[in-house]
Amino acid sequence: MITTAKTYHVPVLLKDSVDGLNIQPGGIYVDVTFGGGGHSREILSRINGNGHLYSFDQDPDAEQNIVANPNFTFVRSNFRYLKNWMQYYGIEKIDGLLADLGVSSHHFDDExxxxxxxxxxxxxxxxxxxxxxxxxxxxxxxxxxxxxxxxxxxxxxxxxxxxxxxxxxxxxxxxxxxxxxxxxxxxxxxxxxxxxxxxxxxxxxxxxxxxHEMSALKEMLKAAVSILKPGGRLSVITYHSLEDRIVKNMMKSGNPEGKIEQDFFGRIETPFKLINSKVIVPTREEQERNPRSRSAKLRIAEKK
Structure with a gap:
């Protein structure tokens, strides 16, 4: 079991979520929920000198977990400002984005x-x-x-x-x-x-x-649609029905409300192609090791 910063946070669905990004070694990736840095470290282990990872976290506590790596940039900000920060760093398009939503075990355990x-x-x-x-x-x-x-x-x-x-x-x-x-x-x-x-x-x-979690999530997902390259991946872990519904709607219809639009031939118009038609959930072993994972659902989509 991987833990980070003295069990600051145990990353959920680590391999599945990062595998879902289909990482290209020289690609540009974003982890919008840095936390203990578990997912970020796994992404960094799969990219090379030409690749780069930008990781977001608005909580100063997360900064104790910052990775010393030339391919890594920490962004102290709410992920709702994703597009603004990518513009600031001169990044027009990214190859993949990972989000592990909800609250880290660190926050629940901090008295x-x-x-x-x-x-x-x-x-x-x-x-x-x-x-x-x-x-x-x-x-x-x-x-x-x-x-x-x-x-x-x-x-x-x-x-x-x-x-x-x-x-x-x-x-x-x-x-x-x-x-x-x-x-x-x-x-x-x-x-x-x-x-x-x-x-x-x-x-x-x-x-x-x-x-303001729901509005921040919607803004981040809309930004992701605009900055993902064709073939870029969106890998999102949710923990409750409200956020899962928004992610599901976004991936299926291209908008948080789930409004379906069809072309002349009746085909659903959406910027994404679903990679997993059914949600991925943690194994029984992971759920026993990490109780926080019990309600987790992973959805993966690819930008058309």
Whole structure:
């Protein structure tokens, strides 16, 4: 099992996702989710002096894993700015892009960041600790209707309105500042047998809103379409149905909404050709070694 930076993050579907890029030794590649650097190191092992890898991460913690390699450039930025940065580096087209979406094991295990309900910590959840609203800002300041929408859309929680209501009633009495403050408020709404699953959904919904994950993903995928060469590969690992739906739609129809357009002969117009018609999932052995991989799905497509 490959681990990076003292188990900062165990890369998921490492061989399958990098194999999916069909790497050419002299090609230009992008890893938009550097994290612990596991996928990036594997890509670098397959390119030569003419090839280059650009890896994105907005979290300063990831910088401790930067690879000392002349074929490597680290980009401290959200991947939504992919096209801007490629233009900055004078790159018009790339041969492949890899994305390992979701949250790294490092974030869940860091007791100070507020990503996990296992630890009492400030309710933060920002991937980029330098800017933006924290989860506490959202919980304490959003309108009740907006909170309900977040829990319903991003957590797929049926009791989203009750959640929003109890939060708004409690925050009047006392500001909700830590993960434990938050759990104490919402825990009574969950049945004991489903408590962990439902709490995970609530925390997921908040994290997505804090980091604007869905809009960033859509922008990155649209940029990928425009900068991938014909024959270039897109290899994406997803962890929940919301992001997987966007990736699936993009690969099948060329847009995040999945709107199908057909030519005169009724053929679907899409910039991609699917490499794997069925999603690739981790083996049972990988799932046992790395629990984070259990919900992972890999989709691979080639630019036409």
């Amino acid at each position: 100070t960041r507020g990503f996990s309900f296992r630890f009492d910590a400030p309710l933060d959840m920002r991937m980029n600790k330098r800017s933006g609203n924290t989860a506490a800002d959202i919980i304490n300041n959003y309108e009740e209707e907006n909170l309900a929408d977040i829990f319903y859309l991003y957590g797929e929680l049926k009791n989203s309105r009750k959640l929003a209501s109890i939060i708004c009633k409690n925050r009047i009495q006392k500001k909700i500042e830590t993960t434990q403050d938050f759990i104490n408020v919402i825990e009574p709404l969950f049945k004991r047998e489903r408590e962990k699953k439902d709490l995970a959904k609530v925390f997921q919904a908040l994290r997505i809103e804090v980091n």
